[in-house]
Amino acid sequence: MKSTFTHNRGRWASFLLLLLTTWAGPAWAQDDLLGQLESQKPATATPEPVAATFKSTRLINGHTVETPGQGTLVFLISHRFGTLNSGAYNFFGLDQAEIRLGLEYALTDKLEVGIGRSSIEKTLDGFVKYRAIRQTTGSRVMPVSVTLFGSAAMNMLRDDRSWYTVPRRLTYSYQALIARKFSPNLSLQLMPTLVHRNLVTDNTQANDVYALGIGGRQKLTKRTSINAEYYYLVPRTMPTGVRNSLALGFDIETGGHIFQLHVTNSQGMIENHFVANTRGNFFNGDIYFGFNVNRNFTIRPKEGFRK
Numbered sequence: 001m002k003s004t005f006t007h008n009r010g011r012w013a014s015f016l017l018l019l020l021t022t023w024a025g026p027a028w029a030q031d032d033l034l035g036q037l038e039s040q041k042p043a044t045a046t047p048e049p050v051a052a053t054f055k056s057t058r059l060i061n062g063h064t065v066e067t068p069g070q071g072t073l074v075f076l077i078s079h080r081f082g083t084l085n086s087g088a089y090n091f092f093g094l095d096q097a098e099i100r101l102g103l104e105y106a107l108t109d110k111l112e113v114g115i116g117r118s119s120i121e122k123t124l125d126g127f128v129k130y131r132a133i134r135q136t137t138g139s140r141v142m143p144v145s146v147t148l149f150g151s152a153a154m155n156m157l158r159d160d161r162s163w164y165t166v167p168r169r170l171t172y173s174y175q176a177l178i179a180r181k182f183s184p185n186l187s188l189q190l191m192p193t194l195v196h197r198n199l200v201t202d203n204t205q206a207n208d209v210y211a212l213g214i215g216g217r218q219k220l221t222k223r224t225s226i227n228a229e230y231y232y233l234v235p236r237t238m239p240t241g242v243r244n245s246l247a248l249g250f251d252i253e254t255g256g257h258i259f260q261l262h263v264t265n266s267q268g269m270i271e272n273h274f275v276a277n278t279r280g281n282f283f284n285g286d287i288y289f290g291f292n293v294n295r296n297f298t299i300r301p302k303e304g305f306r307k
Helices: 002-040 088-093
Strands: 072-083 097-106 111-118 124-133 145-154 170-181 186-197 208-221 224-233 245-254 257-264 288-298
Touching: 072 088, 224 257
Parallel strands: none
Antiparallel strands: 072 097, 072 288, 097 111, 111 124, 124 145, 145 170, 170 186, 186 208, 208 224, 224 245, 245 257, 257 288
């Protein structure tokens, strides 16, 4: 009897040991498998904003998605000579020139305001830009940057006509600037545009002018690039005698300055002028040579950079 009990107890001990081994084996294997999967799981990359889609707040005539860093003041000189086909008597346009002087200030990294004065119609203009979306790389990719733009411009020419009041002198422009930096060298931008004119010449002209702009920048070297810009006017809103604006440019960066040299069939340097009032035919020689000069000044350093 004692021998039988001992024998049965040995069998039960062997059975329990086998059961524990069978249960623990998969648990150890599962832990080991989870450990392997955890080690192979890629680390979550922090979204990184894409920098320098363009080097300036201007592409050629129009704005880019870029805003200066917070506390930065930009002094901008824009200059357009006369047409190249005006002949030797006008020194191929160099005797005739229009200019715009502008100041732009970044209240934050996203919000910029600006003011300018053009010699064309002695126009005073002001604008606001807000960088709503920024292109990023990393775990949560944002494929494009989007900046919203709005401006108002007023014709300041002297005029004794009583009905030519301040509201009739005003023009408003609105844009959504949508850009993507495809590589370190290539950036493209779309510019859906609306120009509203409070005063038009007659009832056949639309107060609202719609256009779709497209532009791009191809980097050549670390400090140079070629740019292009084109505004297609929606035919049913196109003012009489107005043409689509076309511009080609070459940028040179030198320290705190950016020189932008270009040729265009638009002599005006604000949206109302180059979108809604371009009259030159680029391919017939109505080409204006011009330049933009950008100079940045740090007025208020960011908190993190103060010493």
